[in-house]
Amino acid sequence: MNHKVADLKLADAGRLRIDWAESRMPVLMALRERAKREQPLKGMRIAGCLHVTKETAVLVRTLVAAGAEISWSGCNPLSTNDEVAAALAAEGLSMYAWHGLSVDEFYWCIERTLDFKPTLTLDDGADLIFQVHAKHPELAKSVIGGTEETTTGVQRLRAMAADGKLLYPVYAVNDSETKWDFDNVYGTGQSSLDGVLRATSVLLAGKTVVVGGYGHCGRGVAERARGMGANIVATEIRATQALKAVLEGHRVMKMDEAAKLGDVFITATGMKDILVGRHFDVMKDGAVICNTGHYDCEINIGDLEARTRSKREIRPNNEEYTLKDGRRIYLLAKGRLINLAAAEGHPSEVMDMSFANQFLALCALAKDGKKLEKKVYALPPEQDQELAQLKLGTMGMAIDALTAEQQKYLSDYSAGT
Numbered sequence: 431m432n433h434k435v436a437d438l439k440l441a442d443a444g445r446l447r448i449d450w451a452e453s454r455m456p457v458l459m460a461l462r463e464r465a466k467r468e469q470p471l472k473g474m475r476i477a478g479c480l481h482v483t484k485e486t487a488v489l490v491r492t493l494v495a496a497g498a499e500i501s502w503s504g505c506n507p508l509s510t511n512d513e514v515a516a517a518l519a520a521e522g523l524s525m526y527a528w529h530g531l532s533v534d535e536f537y538w539c540i541e542r543t544l545d546f547k548p549t550l551t552l553d554d555g556a557d558l559i560f561q562v563h564a565k566h567p568e569l570a571k572s573v574i575g576g577t578e579e580t581t582t583g584v585q586r587l588r589a590m591a592a593d594g595k596l597l598y599p600v601y602a603v604n605d606s607e608t609k610w611d612f613d614n615v616y617g618t619g620q621s622s623l624d625g626v627l628r629a630t631s632v633l634l635a636g637k638t639v640v641v642g643g644y645g646h647c648g649r650g651v652a653e654r655a656r657g658m659g660a661n662i663v664a665t666e667i668r669a670t671q672a673l674k675a676v677l678e679g680h681r682v683m684k685m686d687e688a689a690k691l692g693d694v695f696i697t698a699t700g701m702k703d704i705l706v707g708r709h710f711d712v713m714k715d716g717a718v719i720c721n722t723g724h725y726d727c728e729i730n731i732g733d734l735e736a737r738t739r740s741k742r743e744i745r746p747n748n749e750e751y752t753l754k755d756g757r758r759i760y761l762l763a764k765g766r767l768i769n770l771a772a773a774e775g776h777p778s779e780v781m782d783m784s785f786a787n788q789f790l791a792l793c794a795l796a797k798d799g800k801k802l803e804k805k806v807y808a809l810p811p812e813q814d815q816e817l818a819q820l821k822l823g824t825m826g827m828a829i830d831a832l833t834a835e836q837q838k839y840l841s842d843y844s845a846g847t
């Protein structure tokens with residue numbers, strides 16, 4: 431058997447979800463049509479470790495249509511959509527993913543995807559590629575290259591490359607403009623609030639929402655929460671980011687101060703210990719806390735547990751912690767990605783561009799990966815313009831192009847005012 435999923439009987443429901451996503455992802459679907467003819471991934475074996483969502487299914491089907499064999503696991507214990515995983519397994523695809531797996535099972539699933547000795551790897555958070563490096567370095571010899579989907583993964587792979595430890599080249603898909611400036615901002619912005627609302631159904635209007643980290647994701651969350659009437663407080667460690675938050679109309683302060691004011695806290699830093707014991711000590715009764723950064727270490731749950739008298743699951747993805755002094759704090763999705771655990775991840779429309787980048791990165795590796803060094807590479811910026819142009823076209827929009835005269839003006843350094 432080439433799969434382990436929660437329940438194959440969920441496949442019909444999964445197919446409906448995937449059909450819906452395909453209807454919202456015209457750029458990736460256009461690439462699929464071309465790839466069916468050209469077979470750019472023929473002979474490639476791709477091991478993937480990325481949230482099993484309906485959008486990922488559209489990517490997986492595109493990889494297969496392009497000639498690849500795939501073997502897949504989810505990249506987060508709570509992010510797999512069991513219906514989607516069942517639909518892909520029922521199509522005969524190698525799928526090792528179910529919602530709510532333990533950490534041991536998580537690594538077991540990754541191991542199964544390595545059984546077929548991949549020629550390409552695809553990561554979201556770098557767990558798969560780390561597993562190759564730490565446990566199976568011999569497999570790296572037959573891997574042409576890899577791709578990385580998210581900020582935290584790219585940061586860690588860059589650190590690895592700087593230490594000379596990276597065993598094959600990796601494309602930092604995250605860093606493409608059509609990924610980082612769209613997926614992380616608009617995707618995380620909308621879907622994180624979707625997760626908060628599904629888990630709590632709170633009224634955001636009039637609430638103080640504290641956003642930990644005003645980077646791409648944090649800014650997206652802040653903008654969307656403000657759009658629903660919340661007052662935003664941002665915390666930062668980089669002065670420029672903090673300044674942007676201020677000039678965009680938000681309050682900025684240290685988390686020690688923000689902790690006293692917040693009704694809802696959303697961490698989006700990629701850094702551990704953004705909310706720790708001393709913050710829980712001063713939070714209001716009823717405060718809601720959650721995380722949308724990649725791992726579950728932004729909220730120190732151990733510190734929360736240490737202050738807790740009792741806890742109960744009050745709603746799906748919402749645990750009420752009653753502290754020893756009687757205050758209640760509500761932890762969503764066990765501190766894991768709120769948008770994937772409690773909602774459906776990013777909207778398909780935004781994943782259309784992220785996964786078009788993934789697809790093109792894998793095609794580039796299949797074609798020329800053997801010529802690359804063992805480094806982390808950015809995708810070509812022209813690709814961003816092409817993808818954005820395609821996306822605009824699917825939205826029925828056209829933009830101007832420079833005329834020949836304008837081109838000349840651009841490079842004419844003799845012209846004054």
Ligand SMILES: NC(=O)c1ccc[n+]([C@@H]2O[C@H](COP(=O)([O-])OP(=O)(O)OC[C@H]3O[C@@H](n4cnc5c(N)ncnc54)[C@H](O)[C@@H]3O)[C@@H](O)[C@H]2O)c1
Nearest residue numbers: 580581582643645646647666667668699700701722723724
């Ligand atoms: N939920 C999702 O679906 C999703 C999507 C994309 C990225 N991510 C993850 O979200 C995290 C953030 O990604 P990003 O693209 O916004 O990164 P980013 O680098 O653009 O932003 C992170 C921000 O956090 C700030 N920061 C770091 N440590 C901090 C601290 N101790 N206190 C306050 N601020 C701090 C940084 O200065 C930076 O401005 C990463 O872990 C990334 O992998 C999640």
